[in-house]
Amino acid sequence: MNTGFAITTGSMFATIISVANINWHGMFFAIFALAACAMAVAVVLTDNVVRMAFYLVLSLGATAGLFFLAGAEFVGAMQLMIYVGGTLVLLVFGVMLTAQAPFVSMKTPQRDWVLASILAVCLLAVLVQASVGVDAWRTAAVSVGGGVQREAPEPSATPLGMALLGMRVDNDSSGIVTPSIRSGYLLPFEIVSIHLLVVLVGAAYLARAKRRRTPRAVETAGQSELKEEVRVAS
Amino acid sequence: MADFLIHTGGLPDWIAWAITASLAAFFILNVIAGGALAFIWAERKIAARIQDRLGPTRTGGKFGWLQSLADGIKLLTKEDLMPDGADGLLFRLAPYVSFCASFAAFIALPFAFDFVGQRLNVGVFFVIAVLGLEVFGVILAGYASASKWSLFGAMREAAQVVSYEVPLGMCVVVPVMLAGSMDLVTIGEKQAGWFFQWYLFHDPFTFITFWIYVTCAVASVNRAPFDLAEAESELVAGFHTEYSGLRWSFFFMAEYGSMFLVSALAAILFLGGWNGPVPVASLLGLSDGSGDTTGYFVRLAGCANLMTKATLGVLIMMWVRWTLPRLRIDQVMTTCLKYCTPIAAVMFVGAMLWTLALPGGFFRGLGRPAGEIREGWLLGPGGMSLQVQKNGEAPPSSSRFEQSESPVSQVGL
Numbered sequence: 001m002n003t004g005f006a007i008t009t010g011s012m013f014a015t016i017i018s019v020a021n022i023n024w025h026g027m028f029f030a031i032f033a034l035a036a037c038a039m040a041v042a043v044v045l046t047d048n049v050v051r052m053a054f055y056l057v058l059s060l061g062a063t064a065g066l067f068f069l070a071g072a073e074f075v076g077a078m079q080l081m082i083y084v085g086g087t088l089v090l091l092v093f094g095v096m097l098t099a100q101a102p103f104v105s106m107k108t109p110q111r112d113w114v115l116a117s118i119l120a121v122c123l124l125a126v127l128v129q130a131s132v133g134v135d136a137w138r139t140a141a142v143s144v145g146g147g148v149q150r151e152a153p154e155p156s157a158t159p160l161g162m163a164l165l166g167m168r169v170d171n172d173s174s175g176i177v178t179p180s181i182r183s184g185y186l187l188p189f190e191i192v193s194i195h196l197l198v199v200l201v202g203a204a205y206l207a208r209a210k211r212r213r214t215p216r217a218v219e220t221a222g223q224s225e226l227k228e229e230v231r232v233a234s
Numbered sequence: 235m236a237d238f239l240i241h242t243g244g245l246p247d248w249i250a251w252a253i254t255a256s257l258a259a260f261f262i263l264n265v266i267a268g269g270a271l272a273f274i275w276a277e278r279k280i281a282a283r284i285q286d287r288l289g290p291t292r293t294g295g296k297f298g299w300l301q302s303l304a305d306g307i308k309l310l311t312k313e314d315l316m317p318d319g320a321d322g323l324l325f326r327l328a329p330y331v332s333f334c335a336s337f338a339a340f341i342a343l344p345f346a347f348d349f350v351g352q353r354l355n356v357g358v359f360f361v362i363a364v365l366g367l368e369v370f371g372v373i374l375a376g377y378a379s380a381s382k383w384s385l386f387g388a389m390r391e392a393a394q395v396v397s398y399e400v401p402l403g404m405c406v407v408v409p410v411m412l413a414g415s416m417d418l419v420t421i422g423e424k425q426a427g428w429f430f431q432w433y434l435f436h437d438p439f440t441f442i443t444f445w446i447y448v449t450c451a452v453a454s455v456n457r458a459p460f461d462l463a464e465a466e467s468e469l470v471a472g473f474h475t476e477y478s479g480l481r482w483s484f485f486f487m488a489e490y491g492s493m494f495l496v497s498a499l500a501a502i503l504f505l506g507g508w509n510g511p512v513p514v515a516s517l518l519g520l521s522d523g524s525g526d527t528t529g530y531f532v533r534l535a536g537c538a539n540l541m542t543k544a545t546l547g548v549l550i551m552m553w554v555r556w557t558l559p560r561l562r563i564d565q566v567m568t569t570c571l572k573y574c575t576p577i578a579a580v581m582f583v584g585a586m587l588w589t590l591a592l593p594g595g596f597f598r599g600l601g602r603p604a605g606e607i608r609e610g611w612l613l614g615p616g617g618m619s620l621q622v623q624k625n626g627e628a629p630p631s632s633s634r635f636e637q638s639e640s641p642v643s644q645v646g647l
Contacts, residue, residue, distance in 0.1 A: 023248070024248055024251055024252070048321070050321070050324065050374070050377055050378070051321070051323065051324060054324060054327070054374060057331075057367075057370060073354045073355060073356045073360070074355075074356045074359070076360075077354075077356050077359045077360045077363045078359075078363075080360075080363040080364060080366075080367065081359070081362070081363035081366065084363075084367055084370070085363055085366035085367050085369075085370075085399075086366075086396075088370070089366075089369060089370060089373065089392055089395075089396060090396065092370075092373050092374075092377065092392070093373070093389065093392040093393070093396070095377075096373075096376075096377055096385060096388065096389055096392075097389070158355075158415075
């Protein structure tokens, strides 16, 4: 395409649309934040458990979108993996396994509403106070045109992973880091892993199929007796 | 491309970014939709040939190549039915959930060195996480249909996908560990050169890991021999028994989209990504990183490379589907928990030890480009002494890149 033509058409477009300059970052933030809030309200207002789970998926997905928008890709992917993909699938799975009627609905009593609202308002107050209280969070990155200029380099998940292995590369400036138990999060990480493993083994032990201690011959004899009885009954 | 529009086209920033982003979305959408059309036709032909039939032959002249298009038009005109007892909202939305999950995973998938919707430094993790969401649409569909066949299908699918995510994740960790990054672009870049630089041939452990990955990937996209969720001999059509018309076809677009996605992921993680078996471009002295037109064409060739590999992967999945019988649910679980997971764990440890012992890989020093092993996050041969970047510098893996200033502007098509 001719470059001059491109420039003329481009500047024509520019004059037409230069009146309104959309800040995409802000707009997507508004979209995701609105979706998260609206879906969270929908979770509270629905009676059907599976619909609640569906709204919760949308709400948590929008939250993950907010994380991606903020450049915290690891946290966003974690949110999708653990909450949306793991917890909620298990939740719906549990509902399907245990439901007696086709569509389970739950009616919340009045006093639960009151209690829950009080709790929610308290939590909201604490969160709002915390989010406004930190001075460093108030100065947002300067917004230019469609994007946000970052002063820091692109955040990466690597320092986080290294910190879990006991190497705090973010605190150290010497270049060469030696691992030690105290500097990073190795010890808490290991404790949490062992704890989860214990929980898994315990759950498997509790849920395992109970085997009868009776010898096999007796068992088969008992079964044949049962069959005889059934035949007589029929 | 956004820069091109701003500087050459004279467009304001926001509209340039909007155009760039929608172009990327348009391309990805067409990869899924066009891919589904082609793959459905291929599936019918392959199934027919394996069963000693001809398959579609008439529509569109030779080979019935317009068959999928005709099917699409038929699906568009079908009545959109919904059972009386169904949960209307969830029943209507479930296909879109599946399709959106499949579509969203493509965002982080690089098609060549710089051809990626949004380069994420946790790309692998993102793709695996989003791929796991597709099951949610299936579960919702099965539950909301208010039909016992659908419910059985959905329950099987949930159990299967949740179990198979474990070995799948373990297999994916192996190339991530070898590359020292979760960024798919970096992982592909590290395998540049001859085909023995591919992680498939890195050591015996990665070779076995690849086959475990293939098994788990087939299971996680719900294809035969693991297609218990739609076992047509037992469950009519499983989770999509009650669906018809366009909504039904959305499930299939999602399925073929994820098949292509896991194949492309396998290609990037194990089969060298967009690097061909013979490094033609670097032998000719070209580089895919250069900003001029030659670099663009090299990247285009890389894109074709990756597409070929991924398509081959999909064709192999079809071949497997029409060859092997369906497993029972207990056999599916046994395959996952008693075989895939332990083998994947052992392979992970094995690959780790191998990397410590032979840091250069199996074919050490054979044709590895100079400067390939960069300083940075790699474990040195001396064990745990690590050279790391100083605080505040860009990670070395992205040094070929200009760090862009906005999430939207990273659409590099």
